[in-house]
Amino acid sequence: MLDSSTLKTLARAATDTLKRGLDQHVRLAVTGLSQAGKTAFITSLTDQLLHGTPRHLPFFPVQAEGRYLGAKEMPQPHPLVPRFRYRDNLAMLQADQPGWAPSTQGISELRLHLKYQPDTGIRGFIKEPVTLVLDIVDYPGEWLLDLGMLDLDYGQWSAQQQKLLAQKPRADLAASWCQDATAYCAQGQSDEVQTEQLAERFAALLQDFRASLGLYYLQPGRFLLPGELKGAPVLAFFPWQGAPDDSPLYRQLAKVFEQYKSEVVKRFYRDHFASMDRQVVLVDTLAALNHSRAAFLDLQLALTEVLKSFQYGQSGLLSRLFSPRIDKVLFAATQADRLTPDQRPALTSLIGELIGPALEPIRFAGIDVGVETLAAVCTTQAGKGQLDGQTLPCLKGRLADGRQVTLFPGDVPASLPAADFWQRQGFAFPGFAPPLGLRSPLAHLRMDKALAFLLGDKML
Amino acid sequence: MLDSSTLKTLARAATDTLKRGLDQHVRLAVTGLSQAGKTAFITSLTDQLLHGTPRHLPFFPVQAEGRYLGAKEMPQPHPLVPRFRYRDNLAMLQADQPGWAPSTQGISELRLHLKYQPDTGIRGFIKEPVTLVLDIVDYPGEWLLDLGMLDLDYGQWSAQQQKLLAQKPRADLAASWCQDATAYCAQGQSDEVQTEQLAERFAALLQDFRASLGLYYLQPGRFLLPGELKGAPVLAFFPWQGAPDDSPLYRQLAKVFEQYKSEVVKRFYRDHFASMDRQVVLVDTLAALNHSRAAFLDLQLALTEVLKSFQYGQSGLLSRLFSPRIDKVLFAATQADRLTPDQRPALTSLIGELIGPALEPIRFAGIDVGVETLAAVCTTQAGKGQLDGQTLPCLKGRLADGRQVTLFPGDVPASLPAADFWQRQGFAFPGFAPPLGLRSPLAHLRMDKALAFLLGDKML
Numbered sequence: 001m002l003d004s005s006t007l008k009t010l011a012r013a014a015t016d017t018l019k020r021g022l023d024q025h026v027r028l029a030v031t032g033l034s035q036a037g038k039t040a041f042i043t044s045l046t047d048q049l050l051h052g053t054p055r056h057l058p059f060f061p062v063q064a065e066g067r068y069l070g071a072k073e074m075p076q077p078h079p080l081v082p083r084f085r086y087r088d089n090l091a092m093l094q095a096d097q098p099g100w101a102p103s104t105q106g107i108s109e110l111r112l113h114l115k116y117q118p119d120t121g122i123r124g125f126i127k128e129p130v131t132l133v134l135d136i137v138d139y140p141g142e143w144l145l146d147l148g149m150l151d152l153d154y155g156q157w158s159a160q161q162q163k164l165l166a167q168k169p170r171a172d173l174a175a176s177w178c179q180d181a182t183a184y185c186a187q188g189q190s191d192e193v194q195t196e197q198l199a200e201r202f203a204a205l206l207q208d209f210r211a212s213l214g215l216y217y218l219q220p221g222r223f224l225l226p227g228e229l230k231g232a233p234v235l236a237f238f239p240w241q242g243a244p245d246d247s248p249l250y251r252q253l254a255k256v257f258e259q260y261k262s263e264v265v266k267r268f269y270r271d272h273f274a275s276m277d278r279q280v281v282l283v284d285t286l287a288a289l290n291h292s293r294a295a296f297l298d299l300q301l302a303l304t305e306v307l308k309s310f311q312y313g314q315s316g317l318l319s320r321l322f323s324p325r326i327d328k329v330l331f332a333a334t335q336a337d338r339l340t341p342d343q344r345p346a347l348t349s350l351i352g353e354l355i356g357p358a359l360e361p362i363r364f365a366g367i368d369v370g371v372e373t374l375a376a377v378c379t380t381q382a383g384k385g386q387l388d389g390q391t392l393p394c395l396k397g398r399l400a401d402g403r404q405v406t407l408f409p410g411d412v413p414a415s416l417p418a419a420d421f422w423q424r425q426g427f428a429f430p431g432f433a434p435p436l437g438l439r440s441p442l443a444h445l446r447m448d449k450a451l452a453f454l455l456g457d458k459m460l
Numbered sequence: 461m462l463d464s465s466t467l468k469t470l471a472r473a474a475t476d477t478l479k480r481g482l483d484q485h486v487r488l489a490v491t492g493l494s495q496a497g498k499t500a501f502i503t504s505l506t507d508q509l510l511h512g513t514p515r516h517l518p519f520f521p522v523q524a525e526g527r528y529l530g531a532k533e534m535p536q537p538h539p540l541v542p543r544f545r546y547r548d549n550l551a552m553l554q555a556d557q558p559g560w561a562p563s564t565q566g567i568s569e570l571r572l573h574l575k576y577q578p579d580t581g582i583r584g585f586i587k588e589p590v591t592l593v594l595d596i597v598d599y600p601g602e603w604l605l606d607l608g609m610l611d612l613d614y615g616q617w618s619a620q621q622q623k624l625l626a627q628k629p630r631a632d633l634a635a636s637w638c639q640d641a642t643a644y645c646a647q648g649q650s651d652e653v654q655t656e657q658l659a660e661r662f663a664a665l666l667q668d669f670r671a672s673l674g675l676y677y678l679q680p681g682r683f684l685l686p687g688e689l690k691g692a693p694v695l696a697f698f699p700w701q702g703a704p705d706d707s708p709l710y711r712q713l714a715k716v717f718e719q720y721k722s723e724v725v726k727r728f729y730r731d732h733f734a735s736m737d738r739q740v741v742l743v744d745t746l747a748a749l750n751h752s753r754a755a756f757l758d759l760q761l762a763l764t765e766v767l768k769s770f771q772y773g774q775s776g777l778l779s780r781l782f783s784p785r786i787d788k789v790l791f792a793a794t795q796a797d798r799l800t801p802d803q804r805p806a807l808t809s810l811i812g813e814l815i816g817p818a819l820e821p822i823r824f825a826g827i828d829v830g831v832e833t834l835a836a837v838c839t840t841q842a843g844k845g846q847l848d849g850q851t852l853p854c855l856k857g858r859l860a861d862g863r864q865v866t867l868f869p870g871d872v873p874a875s876l877p878a879a880d881f882w883q884r885q886g887f888a889f890p891g892f893a894p895p896l897g898l899r900s901p902l903a904h905l906r907m908d909k910a911l912a913f914l915l916g917d918k919m920l
Contacts, residue, residue: 076693079692079693079694080724081692082688082691083652196543228687232540232543233535233536263539263540264540
């Protein structure tokens, strides 16, 4: 017969087993199109999970319901992947002279254990807290755009790129490169050094598209962020200029294009993406609006391409390649603190319209797509001010040079602006520096909404 | 019956088959201990093979005998490995303001096809030229030193490092780090952030050993050149300080040490080293002599460690791990052009003595070890000058700031100097800039001897 101490031990063991079965693991991928504020977003997300309170995160149910017990930073499990530097980034935000952390050049990763009291259903029987293991994986948005290349052969990709290069806004900057590449393609002989030079000039052109024109739809992504592949033969290609042919040069470029797809793009997604559960795509819509109509339309093009990659029903691209299990994708317009509160719904509406047409097939495939407007770190205080005799909503904040300013940033269009919008509209959404004396949990806008979408269903 | 045209075709086919069987492939690894001039060496080696003449390379038999037909740069076959930039480096040497190319931060590779007329034996029957495929692989010397870690467990490696850190010349610089690491090890609890901070401070200490003390024996190599591993957990370790124990911290550090060995060191050697046929280790003996006695002794220690790695008879470390097929290793003292010609034999003798004791077991294992003194690019002109009324050998060259100077660099000791050598000796071997108007084939010292050792037997 079992004594009561043994029974207790057995009961505890059974509970533990059940609990372990319920303990969950979420791998959350975070990326963003060019300067969208990935580092700030992940730093804030981590800070909210480590230091948030019910009052600070009212729309994150597990917090609001008082069931959240806390979080702990854990060693991340991949020895060859850099750790995301939450504490260093936070220290920069909270320094005497606060600043934004530098953007990352590759992948990095962070693990948190989130402890909470289960709420309903079978978990309701368990008195002991449950742990959700959360891995946050940060990777460059430039690489996300490469997914679109996987579905194309070299001829198709070249045709797509030729079309882009021949049109505004790219045509002017691209003219000289196109002329030289066309001449080289026409002669058809493959020369390693010439190919490499044209590939490097193409990479410089992509950089220029981004820097001068504010563009987003830039392929191949590794041309912008090569890392250890700098100078490697797998980057020695460029879109064919002219009609496809059977020349040695065409075959060489097509071969390297296929190597890029299999050795770089597929390898990255196989190693990292296939295990992802959820994806955040950050978008700095205001920067595009600020820049130009061309930048804004290019953002839309890039987002549509990114969304295509997520159209993975039974026959979708990603499904065929990686059997991914992503069931939620959040598109978040960042830096909403650069707007007065009355304008924020317009921003949400705008990003919804930007990606709207591409959403149907993704939702049809059973993926939950969220659209949110947020500020990872709120840098402004909203108020009212007098401008030209009118009382208008305004923002107070600190500019990058340290000056405190009061601004009237103007209206955000709630839907895709017409072509003349950029001529008549006099608006500017300046970037702000982090405020002085920022403490944890970091001031934010709607990070709790993002958390609710990304983790709410896993913390019931 | 076969007609004569068919017979000719068959004869040609037979010859081709025989010829293909004789075409050979050599993978030549080039590395060097800290600033030894790898980039200049490979640039010059390539230049000599592409543009050399019998008169320019009298000690390279295939040239001297008039059987060398020329070389051609070919695409290197590894898509993910950067191409060695021979032409860019050469352009820097031959610019109006000539300079040395920047040192590489990782691996790079170059392929040449060398065409020659066979000489003797079975090849003598073949009238058609034969091609030798030469791959030159450039990798940081810092990584070569890591090989020695493979034979040690964490306790053994820590003991070795503790001893080094406690002795001159390291002890003074290391004191503060050792104190903090000892305290942390003593408490035995593993904390990710503290571990990482101590690992980063250890990396900074290694950098300081190199920069301030001119030392060479620095492990782990990736702490000095992390590349894409910067910030990765696999670099979050350091040598244990104190007596080994069974604490969580000791186990954690030992685990990461083993990960470093298997995921970083072994992976690199498995991917790249196992296929090598020949190895060049470049050593800037003069820089060590110039610096200090401590630097010189540390160079000897590092070389002895490197040589241990090559002791791969049946039971050697490399043999067990990678079944390598390296059959020749060349140790080359570089920048011999910083000496007057009368002093060059002393340099050869000195490097021979530096590595001498470790050579026996390597030669016994059937590996041919060569020792050479050379200048990849000769930057000086030797002559005679008057100093204090005496006629002495002197050098004319261009300093880094562009000034033309005449120098009396002094005597090189032909064997290991005694401790007081650095007090009484008044010598200096300054670094020279490349001369103005340098043309191909590049002026050199004894590069033909190096070629003869490395490739002579493959081009008979």
